[in-house]
Amino acid sequence: MTSRPMRSLVIAFLTLVAAAAPALAGAGAWQNNLSLGGFNKVHLYTPDGDSPVGNGKALLIVLHGCTQSIDAYKTANLEVAAEEYGMVVAVPDAMNKAGFSCWSYWQGTKSRSAGDYKNLINLANTLSGDAARGIDPNQVYIAGLSSGASFANTTACLAPDVFAGVGVSAGPSVGTSSSGAIGTCEQADVESRCRDLGGGYQSAFDTQVASIAHGDADTTVDTCYNRQNAEGMAGLYGVSEVAGSTVINADGGSAEEFLWQDGRVSMLWFHGLDHSWSGGQGASGSYVSGASINYARYLGGFFAEHNARIDRNRVPTLAQVDVTASADRIQVSGQASDEDGTVSSVAIVIEGVNGGGATLAAAIDNNGYFQATSDPLADGLYTVAVTAADDDGGESEPAIRTVRVGPEPPASAPVLSDIAVSVDGQCATVSGQVVDENQDLAGVTVTFASGVRAAGIDGVRYSARACDLPGGAQNATVSAEDEGGLSSGDQIDFVIDAGQTATLDQHISAGRLDYTNYADCYLEYGADAFKLTEATVSGQCQWQDDDASCAGPVQACSGAGGGGDPQPQPGDECQTQSTYNYYHKVAGRAYSTGNYYAPDYFAQGSDEPMAGSTWGLTALYSEDGGNVWRLGECP
CATH class of the missing domain: 2.60.40.10 (Immunoglobulins)
Structure with a gap:
């Protein structure tokens, strides 16, 4: 065995343009007891930065073990991993618990549309589908401890198209019984069971990765499952084990790592760890230990390094872009470079604020220096957008400048x-x-x-x-x-709309109501879902229905929607985005075809043509959460 520190990826950040909007509120902090994706309680941590790979943040959903509160994961050093690898971390509390508050992996229907399997898929899609959170849908992962690990593995088998990676810590194998968790090892054909659960989504297994882990001092769940799970997932992916192992020394502890081809599967033995989530030095809480490495941090690096769904091409960069007016022409020059390839072209789009313009292809020398000069232009103010493309189809962020041709006009307000x-x-x-x-x-x-x-x-x-x-x-x-x-x-x-829609029990569970006015609320709504809105009362807040006949305690204001994002209401799901066609394309709302220098743009999903080529201004709206976009604004 060889010894090395935990890998630390040094990869240049690839970010969306997205008009330099400020960071999402709640970044760099925990938000507690949110109502999301069908769960009443989800702890959510949003980091300040993005993932070092792909486009945007990663998402890691972590499932608790039996008898374990989700509060324990707030002291498990998850935020360390979140910040280092740009991962949003979500820790949901199981809705359909079995046994000793376990995730019910051994009972119930195993289906994408059943119970907490459905809720986890909804949670993943809700978070990654919210453009404001900036989550890359190709970097959605799920992990768990014990019953949560088995449930995470089962969910990843059911929805390999949703989850690009899975982390299984001390988890009984997919399809085993509850007695297999606390008794002797239960043999299972993980490969076959997972393939059967995947149904019509088999092709997604070609790009999924898995990390299987277990504490070598675990006396609760049989350690046989570690290799059984690893070999089962490796068989599913069709990869062979690499000879040898590596000792990872990090976070005040150590672990032994075994890998399969192309990093598709890893197997860890946490040194000195009992039946706990491995949080690294300083971690504490119920079934959380600091004896070994920080598993969430390991997962962040492992997933970022081996995710096969993201485009790892590093797009070109532009520097020293200079745009000047010379008589009635515009001259553009600058430097273009590509870290992992060559710059194949530089496109320049000139658009007059009051009409007119030009599209140019710049000449590039062997050192990446480019220049171009327009034909004569009418007097006026022009926007100049410069983009570079590489030999792998990657396109740089545009450098946008404004320049005036002709005499300066009289002073006027913007x-x-x-x-x-x-x-x-x-x-x-x-x-x-x-x-x-x-x-x-x-x-x-x-x-x-x-x-x-x-x-x-x-x-x-x-x-x-x-x-x-x-x-x-x-x-x-x-x-x-x-x-x-x-x-x-x-x-x-x-x-x-600051309201929250849920059943009476769900409102109580989320802390919006208590049992003081239970009778009034129950007589009015029974078991039906109803909406509460947070109102200001004497400097604090109170959740109330439309006539305040059903109201909760006066308490501190939630400051973020009362513990969760508002549930969609009829007519509230439409969203409108207005920007340049290029930015619509970057955000996934549009696509382009045809001539590179003057492509045709179309709305994603509806294929409606968008006027003005790259720098045309277009309003698009979607009524289905961003799957289909149409021209115009919300009706």
Whole structure:
């Protein structure tokens, strides 16, 4: 065996453009007892940064063991892994518990549409489908301890298209009985059982990865399952074990690692660990131990390194981009480079604010220097967007500049237009266009009910986001000011639905109601779901129905939707996004075909044509959570 520290990937961050919006509220902190994906209680940690690979953040869903509270995972060093690998971590409390508050892996229907299997798939899709969270759907993983590990493995078998990776810690094999968890080892054909559960999603197993782990001091669940599970998943994936093993020394502990071909499967023995979640040095809590390495941190690195679903091509980068006007022409130059390939082309799109423009293909020398000069252009202000493409089809983030051809116009205030708002939960993003004919724009601010936000500006587009907004009718005021003190304003109205829809028991479980007014609420609603809205009462908050006849205790305000994202209400699922066609493509709302320099753009799902090529401004709306996009705004 050889000894080495835990791998630390050093990979350049690949980020979406997305108009430089501020980070999601709650980043770098735990949000507790959220109602998400069919679960009443989910602890959620959102890191500040993105995954070092792919596009956006990763998502790791962690399932508790028997008798174990989800609160124990808040002291398991999960946030360390979350921050290092840009992983959102979700810890749900099982809804359909069996035995000693276990995930019921040994009983009930094993189906994508049944019980907590359905809830976990919904939780994953709800979080990754929320554009505001910035989660890469190709980096969704699930892991667990003991009964949670077996349930996680079963769920990954049922939905390999959803889960790119699975982590199984001290988990009885898929399909075993409850007695197999606390008695002698129960033999199981993991490969066959998992394949059968996968049904029509077999092809997704070709790109799934698995980490199987067990404490070598575990006297609760038979350690035979470690190799049985690893070899079963390896058989499913069709990979062979690599000779030898490696000792990982990290986080104040150590573990022995065995690998299969292409890193598709790993098997760990946590040194000195009993039947607990391995949290690394400093970890504590019920069935959480600091005796060995931080398993969540290991998973973050293992998944990032071996995920086969993400595009690992590093797109080109642009530097020293210079755009100047020379008489009636625009000259563009700069440096383009590609870390893992070659720059194949540089495209330049020139668009006049008042019409006109040009599309150029820049000449590139062997050192990556590029330059191009336009044909004569009419006097006016122009936006110039430069993008570079590599030999693997990757495209750089655009460098956007503005330049004037002709004489400077008289001093005038910036002009605001195309204002739009996108609402998700208690967050709102206001965006639009700002044009300063004098090119001396000092900044754009947006005033929300929760305060003033400085807008991010990209070319002539601005965007600002605010969260923790109060429920009800809202308006946002936009102000643009130039360096000479001239300013202009605009505003837009919208509605924040801060309500939560659930059954009476679910409202109580989530802390919105207590048993004080149980009788009143039960007489009015029985077992039906109903909506509560958080209202301000004497400086604190209270959850109430529409006439306050059913109300909870006066308590501290939730500040984030009362412990969860609002459940979708009829008519509330439509979302509108307005931006350049290129940004729609980057965000997955559109695609392009045809000529590289002047491609045709189409709305994703509906295939409706979008005018204006790359830098056309288009409003798109979706009524099904972002699967199908259409031209226009929400009806």
